[in-house]
Amino acid sequence: xxxxxxxxxxxxxxxxQYGYGSRLDINMSLPESGWVEYxxxxxxxxxxxxxxxxxxxxLHESAS
Numbered sequence: 001x002x003x004x005x006x007x008x009x010x011x012x013x014x015x016x017q018y019g020y021g022s023r024l025d026i027n028m029s030l031p032e033s034g035w036v037e038y039x040x041x042x043x044x045x046x047x048x049x050x051x052x053x054x055x056x057x058x059l060h061e062s063a064s
Contacts, residue, residue, distance in 0.1 A: 001050075002038035005063075006031060017045055030063035037061075 001013045016024035028036065038061075042054035 001041065002036055004028070004030065004036055005034040013048075015043070015045055015048060019045075032064050034063040035060060036063075 001011055003009070003011060014024065014026060016022060018024065030036070037058050039056045039058050041050045041052065041056070043050040
């Protein structure tokens, strides 16, 4: 789950449907001054439910 600097306070959730041990790349077109705040959680893809106790802390990355 993540927030983008250009999406207001909207939390975005993407799923890695490829499963445990794989990765999901997301191509984002952010403004040069943009940022992303994200965390990773374990969940069940078929029901799209998260185990909120499994989530990492929030991380912040700048686009520039």
